[in-house]
Amino acid sequence: MPSNHQDVYQDIHAKLRSYSEVYKFFTNLEQRGDVKRYCNGSNIAGRWFFQIFNREFVEELAQVINRALGRRRKNPPVLEAMSGDGRLTEFLQPLIKRRCIATDSKDGRYNIGYPKWVEKLDAMEAISKYSPAFIIICWEPYLSTTGIDIVKLGTPTAWIGNPRMCGHTDIFEHPYIPLQSKYALSRHDYFLAKEFKSDIFFFNCKPEWI
Numbered sequence: 001m002p003s004n005h006q007d008v009y010q011d012i013h014a015k016l017r018s019y020s021e022v023y024k025f026f027t028n029l030e031q032r033g034d035v036k037r038y039c040n041g042s043n044i045a046g047r048w049f050f051q052i053f054n055r056e057f058v059e060e061l062a063q064v065i066n067r068a069l070g071r072r073r074k075n076p077p078v079l080e081a082m083s084g085d086g087r088l089t090e091f092l093q094p095l096i097k098r099r100c101i102a103t104d105s106k107d108g109r110y111n112i113g114y115p116k117w118v119e120k121l122d123a124m125e126a127i128s129k130y131s132p133a134f135i136i137i138c139w140e141p142y143l144s145t146t147g148i149d150i151v152k153l154g155t156p157t158a159w160i161g162n163p164r165m166c167g168h169t170d171i172f173e174h175p176y177i178p179l180q181s182k183y184a185l186s187r188h189d190y191f192l193a194k195e196f197k198s199d200i201f202f203f204n205c206k207p208e209w210i
């Protein structure tokens with residue numbers, strides 16, 4: 001449990017930590033009333049993020065992606081479009097048999113510190129460029145319909161977020177399978193009350209992959 005100021009603002013995404021460690025950390029932040037500020041860059045790494053990652057969550061996502069990819073080890077890659085700082089892609093890559101690419105339009109609407117290795121590309125352009133075997137979208141902007149355009153392509157896709165807080169609810173008119181993850185954590189959660197708002201929704205995926 002964080003004890004001093006520096007521990008409270010440590011970079012929780014510096015490495016992939018266990019669910020229990022991450023959950024405890026955010027429970028402590030919530031008691032201080034600091035969750036939103038922390039997720040808006042008030043942390044020693046200046047990270048600005050929506051989904052909060054932990055080992056169990058990343059492993060369960062990786063498992064579905066690997067099943068979708070099947071046995072072939074070569075191209076095409078996995079693409080995280082709208083990746084923000086690309087941390088999910090970095091956490092996933094060691095667990096995935098294919099190259100994982102992170103892209104984002106980096107259009108200046110968010111205070112995200114995008115690393116140079118996250119390629120500046122609109123989501124649909126990124127899909128045209130890389131023809132990915134699997135697509136990940138994490139917290140697309142509220143009312144964005146890009147997720148719908150992506151799902152219509154028929155490529156296996158993981159949509160991470162909250163149906164009422166990001167993207168467009170019409171996306172759920174397409175068939176989907178919710179993971180109902182026990183490990184999904186986000187900036188909008190109430191950690192003490194155990195009210196969790198996000199999940200992974202799989203589109204164009206076979207039930208046996210999940």
Ligand SMILES: C[S@@+](CC[C@H](N)C(=O)[O-])C[C@H]1O[C@@H](n2cnc3c(N)ncnc32)[C@H](O)[C@@H]1O
Nearest residue numbers: 049050051082083084104105106122123138139
């Ligand atoms: C709410 S942030 C989420 C960032 C990150 N995935 C997370 O969970 O913290 C949305 C991100 O999507 C990017 N974005 C929005 N529309 C996009 C588009 N059409 N193509 C590519 N990136 C886009 C924004 O630049 C921003 O980085």
